[in-house]
Amino acid sequence: MEQNIDVAGVTKCFCGNPIIAREFLMGGVSYLADSRLENLKKLRMLDVPKIMIRLPMISEIEEVVKYADISLNSELDTVKKIGQVASSMDKVHGIVLMVDLGDLREGFFNKEDIISACEEVNSISGVKLMGIGTNLSCYGGVVPTCENLGRLTEIKESIENRIGRSLDIVSGGNSSSYQLVEAGKMPCGVNNLRLGTMLLLGHDEVNDKWIKGTYHDCFILKTEIVEIKDKPSKPIGEIGKDAFGNVPAFEDEGIIKRAICAIGKQDTDIKWMEPLDRSIKILGASSDHLILDISKSKMDYHVGSIVEFQLDYVAILSVMNSTYVRKVIKNRDEKVREG
Ligand SMILES: *Cc1c(COP(=O)(O)O)cnc(C)c1O
Numbered sequence: 001m002e003q004n005i006d007v008a009g010v011t012k013c014f015c016g017n018p019i020i021a022r023e024f025l026m027g028g029v030s031y032l033a034d035s036r037l038e039n040l041k042k043l044r045m046l047d048v049p050k051i052m053i054r055l056p057m058i059s060e061i062e063e064v065v066k067y068a069d070i071s072l073n074s075e076l077d078t079v080k081k082i083g084q085v086a087s088s089m090d091k092v093h094g095i096v097l098m099v100d101l102g103d104l105r106e107g108f109f110n111k112e113d114i115i116s117a118c119e120e121v122n123s124i125s126g127v128k129l130m131g132i133g134t135n136l137s138c139y140g141g142v143v144p145t146c147e148n149l150g151r152l153t154e155i156k157e158s159i160e161n162r163i164g165r166s167l168d169i170v171s172g173g174n175s176s177s178y179q180l181v182e183a184g185k186m187p188c189g190v191n192n193l194r195l196g197t198m199l200l201l202g203h204d205e206v207n208d209k210w211i212k213g214t215y216h217d218c219f220i221l222k223t224e225i226v227e228i229k230d231k232p233s234k235p236i237g238e239i240g241k242d243a244f245g246n247v248p249a250f251e252d253e254g255i256i257k258r259a260i261c262a263i264g265k266q267d268t269d270i271k272w273m274e275p276l277d278r279s280i281k282i283l284g285a286s287s288d289h290l291i292l293d294i295s296k297s298k299m300d301y302h303v304g305s306i307v308e309f310q311l312d313y314v315a316i317l318s319v320m321n322s323t324y325v326r327k328v329i330k331n332r333d334e335k336v337r338e339g
Pocket residue numbers: 010012035053054135173174175176194195196197198
């Protein structure tokens with residue numbers, strides 16, 4: 001990436017599928033990163049440093065050291081345990097300490113706390129203090145800015161002064177931080193970003209803009225129609241709670257052409273998917289049934305027809321985690337790589 005920023009390609013959204021991860025490598029990422037050990041394990045044959053991006057559980061340290069080269073941390077007890085385990089395996093595990101810049105998820109909150117934690121980590125054998133990082137916009141919705149990331153680089157300098165050497169990694173956040181790179185406003189001490197959404201969807205969530213030169217339709221969900229019938233748009237009878245405990249409301253649009261597809265909330269999140277046939281309207285879903293209004297479509301749908309949807313992040317995450325959805329990976333030239 002221009003501006004000397006290394007990218008850690010975040011693979012959790014697609015459950016660490018190594019074929020997709022390899023595309024990240026071919027695209028030039030310097031690390032692969034995941035929040036789940038199960039996923040990092042799937043990536044072990046790919047020769048690139050791996051980062052565990054969820055704070056490790058004490059109970060999983062052996063595997064963290066085995067499958068990740070670096071982990072994001074905010075608890076010294078955990079880092080000490082990592083040091084012991086890594087030493088016993090004759091390894092040195094990289095530590096990135098997290099700084100909470102206000103989003104109020106993981107990380108040290110006070111500057112003095114992070115600096116003294118860095119000093120301590122720097123003295124633990126079996127680990128190497130690689131640097132610091134932060135995460136924004138995930139929990140508190142705090143937008144990455146020159147100001148808050150500027151604080152991160154200021155903290156970096158204080159740490160370097162204190163420990164007498166420079167830090168390798170200053171990780172400035174997730175896809176929401178990418179907009180600062182686009183705008184040329186990323187504080188220059190930041191030299192790493194952990195990108196998932198951005199690489200998969202080419203979407204700048206903060207400004208709700210599509211990044212130029214990226215594809216936005218890499219994840220397509222195909223579903224099969226199991227019923228088509230003309231029925232009213234409004235249910236008949238007294239309306240109570242639906243299968244998910246909500247009381248639904250319906251417009252009366254008379255008789256419409258309704259299709260049911262064989263997929264449901266067990267597999268996907270219907271708020272985050274859009275039919276490729278834009279004249280189709282998603283009416284709702286239960287666990288296993290997706291209900292569509294196809295009245296306005298010019299297509300000749302019948303039972304057995306396939307309806308395709310473009311997926312956004314939340315739906316991709318859900319679909320990739322559903323064992324009921326078959327995953328097929330293709331090149332754009334339609335060559336099937338694996339079922
Ligand atoms: C999920 C995650 C990321 C990647 O987030 P995107 O918004 O998908 O880029 C980066 N860092 C951490 C710590 C994460 O948990």
